Amino acid sequence: MAIGIDDAPRTEPARAAGWAAVRPLVLRLHFYAGVFVGPFLLVAALTGIAYAWTPQLEQAVYAHELHVPAAADAVPLDQQVLVARSQVPDGKVIGVRPAPSATDTTQVIFDRPGLAPSYRYTVFVNPHDGEVRGALETYGSGQALPVRGWIDTLHRNLHLGDFGRLYSELAASWLWVITLAGVALWLGRRRRLRAVLLPSAGKPGRRRLRSWHGSTGLWIAAGLLFLSATGLTWSLHAGANITGLRSSLDWTTPSVSSASPSPGDVGWQAVRDATARAGLSDPVEIQPPSGGGYVVQQVGRSWPSKQDSMSVDPGTGKITGTLKFADYPLAAKLSRWGIDAHMGLLFGVANQVALTVLGAALACVVGWGYRMWWLRGRSRFGRLPVRGAWRRIPGRVLAPVLVGLAVAGWFLPVFGVSLLGFLAVDCLLGLRRETAR
16 A cells, blocks of 8 residues: 555644544554564565465475375275384374375374474375385474465564564554555545556556555455464464453354263274264374373364364264364354465365455555655655654544554554654754754
8 A cells, every 4th residue: 555655745634533643644654664563564575475375385396295195095094103203213193194085194193302492293095905105393383384384484473473463463454554544545535447457557656656645545455464464363462362362252263072981992093083984084084092082173274164173082083072073153253264265265266366466566565655754855765754743633533543553552562662663763853854854
C-alpha cells in the first residue's frame, strides 16, 4: 500500500474534521511502517513462497524414503514397528503413520535423546517386505523432512532461534496496519472506480508507480490481512496472548476422549484395522497409549474435513471414543483452516499458487513503495511527510485512535515497542530539523 507519500503542504493548517484531519496522521504512520518494516515483509514474502512449494520438493528429494514399488503383499504393522525399533534402540515410539497407498512407506516416529524441540526421528519402512528405506529427522506435527524443515525455520526465524522470530513477528504485527492504512489512503483519493481498481498505463514515473502500488495493494488487501492474522498465531509474544485469549473464550481445538484402558495390548495392526472398519480413512497417525487408549488421528491437510480421530482400547481393540471434525467449534475449525491455508496445504496446488501470487504481489508493492519514496525526495533518501499531523485532529477523534493503538500495542508487544521506536525516530528527526533551522 502507499509507502510513497503524496504531496502535502509544508505549513501546518488549522484543525480539520473528518478524513481530512486523520489522513496526514495515517499517511505518516504508513510511511514509517512501510520504510522500516518493508525489508522484513520482503523477506517473509520470498521465504513464504519458497515454503509453499516444499511438498513437491520433498517428494523429489526424498523419493527413496517416501515411496516404494507397488506390490500385493503386506507385512503386519506390528512387524514394521519392530523393524524400525531395531534401528533406534535409544528411541521411544511416539507415533506410526501407516502407508496410505501401495507406493508409500510406513513412517515410524521416535523421540530420542539429543533432538531439538519439536523435532522427531522417523524411520521409513517398506510395508511390503519390511525393508528400512531410510531414517531422517522430521519437524513438527506435519512431519516436515529436512529440506522443508530448513526452509520453514528460515521463514520463521532466519535460523537465529527465538531472537530471529522477532523478524517474522514484526512483519506480521505491522502488516495489518500498513494494509489498512494503505487501503484508506488509496480509497480516500476520490477518483473514478476504474482508476482505483486498475493501475495506470500512462507515462513511467512516480504517478504511474503510485497507481500500480495502490491498486495492487487494494486487490491483495484481504489476503495480507489473512496472512497477518494467521502469522501472529505462531509468533513468540503475540502468539502467547492469542493462545490465552482462545483458552479464555473456549476456542481451543478439542481432543478425543479415551476410557480407562483394559489390560493387554492388541497391537498396532489391530488398532488400525478397527478404525478403518469404522470409516477412518488414510492418511492417519496412530499414537500409542499414554495413560489411556491408542489415539488414531487423520493427518490429511489438503481437505478441510479430514481431521477426524478415534480412541481405541489397547486391551480389547474396541473403539471407545470418536471425534469428528464436523463437531469442532467454529473457532477451532477456522483456526485449522487458517493455519493450513497459510502453509499452502489446503486444496493443494490451488492454495500454493494463490500464496505465490500473493507473496509476489506483496514483494512488488514493497519495491514500488521504496521507488516512489526515492523519486519523491530531492535528497538521496527522499523527503519525510509533513510533521505535526496529530495536532490537526480533534480530540474526540484522536483519543479513541490513541486508545486503540495502546490496546494493540499491549496485545501485540512487538508492535507496541516498534511503534514507540518510530515515535522516537520521528522526534529525533524533528529536533534535528529544528536545530538546522
